[in-house]
Amino acid sequence: MSDTPTKALAAKALLPTGLRDLLPPDAEHEAQIVGRLLKEFHRHGYERVKPPLVEFEEGLLSGSAAALANQTFRIMDPVSQRMMGVRSDMTPQVARIAATRLRKAARPLRLSYAGQVLRVKGSSLRQERQFGQVGVELIGPDRAEADAEIVLLAASALAAVGAKGVSIDLTVPTLVPAVAQALNLTGDDYARLRSALDHRDAKALAEAAGPHADLFSAILGASGPAPAAVERLAAIALPPVAEAARQRLTEVVALIGQAAPHLAVTIDPVEMRGFEYQTGVSFTLFARGVRGEVGRGGRYRTGGDSPVGEPAIGFTIFTDTVLRAIPGPQPVRRVLLPLGTDYAEASALRAQGWHTVAAMDACDDPVAEAKRLGCSHLLRQGVPEAL
Structure with a gap:
């Protein structure tokens, strides 16, 4: 019987998978x-x-x-x-x-x-x-x-x-579909190609792309830090329908490089x-x-x-x-205010950046009470004293 309240509290605290209290x-x-x-x-x-x-x-x-x-x-x-x-x-x-x-x-x-x-x-x-x-x-x-x-x-x-260490990985998700469409790779053929590219599987890519394996392997290989990856992508003979996507990516990388030359930017043209x-x-x-x-x-x-x-x-x-x-x-500067502290005095402390915690009872050991309530300071004679 003694475990019943504890079990009831535990049941109330249980949340569905993927949900939590902050x-x-x-x-x-x-x-x-x-x-x-x-x-x-x-x-x-x-x-x-x-x-x-x-x-x-x-x-x-x-x-x-x-x-x-x-x-x-x-x-x-x-x-x-x-x-x-x-x-x-x-x-x-x-x-x-x-x-x-x-x-x-x-x-x-x-x-x-x-x-x-x-x-x-x-x-x-x-x-x-x-x-x-x-x-x-x-x-x-x-x-x-x-x-x-x-x-x-x-x-x-x-x-x-x-x-710290923020990095940007750029892609153009319309590039590969445009190339595949120009080469009449549709339906199951495109699905196999897409899967091979998603898994970075060179063998599966060669089988799925057939005579176009070298082209898609080159696109896959044009990954890595910009602008070197953009240069590799520029060297690939893409169908005209994919040229706009490549050109836009090139322009964006150049603009980012001019504005933030130290920003880490990578390219993944098949992502x-x-x-x-x-x-x-x-x-x-x-x-x-x-x-x-x-x-x-x-x-x-x-x-x-x-x-x-x-x-x-x-x-x-x-x-x-x-x-x-x-x-x-x-950590914040959190000060315990003894019971009866003047409201104007507390307001002045908050205006100075203090977080105030008002005591609800008079206590024999205010230092212990301040620590119990998570305060870093105690107000004594109008002055916050560090604990």
């Missing part, structure tokens, strides 16, 4: 980092929007967002009796806002956002099913300068919150996993000492395959990952 001081630390990222975006002209957590299913999963259907939780709206979805990614929501609420706003349209998303299941690299996203979308221009702006902003935002619906230059963000991606971005159209959609490019930073890439929470 406790002090980590919850405050995350909020501060999100605020600093948004501030950096705002300094570059990006204005914040805040879409709802839940939307009607047909709107939430329209266009290219249909690819998120198997990651979306559904619920029935008791008011309208229509199916709703809990967002699993915020980019489609921002695209919807741009195409509807802000359709008459001046272009280029620069928007930023932050919020939580929920997914049906985690991945091998991210077990969490709920996590935070912070990002931006640049809607309207279809230029290399827009691509470069987004990449550079992602790097500067991560640097602003203390991430497509996770970028299936991107329409141009795309990228993955990494940071030193962190397993997996810190974020990712790329070019797309706000209406998916619809001809009325606008060109856009943006990126998303994953807050759970970025927190592992930066220094942890720093």
Whole structure:
């Protein structure tokens, strides 16, 4: 019988797989980092929007967002009796806002956002099913300068919150499909080619590409640090239909190199996993000492395959990952105020940067009480004294 209360508490604390509580001081630390990222975006002209957590299913999963259907939780709206979805990614929501609420706003349209998303299941690299996203979308221009702006902003935002060893891995997910289409590699032939490239399997690539094996092997080999990888890609005789993708990548790498010559940039011209619906230059963000991606971005159209959609490019930073890439929470100056401390005196301390904790009882050992409540200082005769 004595174990019953303990078991009951343990049952209440149990959460579904992939969900967790964020406790002090980590919850405050995350909020501060999100605020600093948004501030950096705002300094570059990006204005914040805040879409709802839940939307009607047909709107939430329209266009290219249909690819998120198997990651979306559904619920029935008791008011309208229509199916709703809990967002699993915020980019489609921002695209919807741009195409509807802000359709008459001046272009280029620069928007930023932050919020939580929920997914049906985690991945091998991210077990969490709920996590935070912070990002931006640049809607309207279809230029290399827009691509470069987004990449550079992602790097500067991560640097602003203390991430070290930031690197950018660029790809153009439309390149390989364009080459394959020009060579009439479709259906099962293309699926085998795609699988071989995804697994970097030279033998399987030779079998899947047949007489075009040398061409695709050369594209696969044009990977590595920029701009050397761009030079190798430039030496390959690509079909004319793929030339625009190669040229755009070349321009973007040059612009990034001019603006941030010390930024680590690599090229992977065959990477497509996770970028299936991107329409141009795309990228993955990494940071030193962190397993997996810190974020990712790329070019797309706000209406998916619809001809009325606008060109856009943006990126998303994953807050759970970025927190592992930066220094942890720093200690704060936390002072215990004895019972009865004047409110004006406490306000003055807070104005000086102190975090005040008001005692709720008189105590014989105020030092012990201050330590028990996690304070670094105790207020004595109007002066905070270190413990």
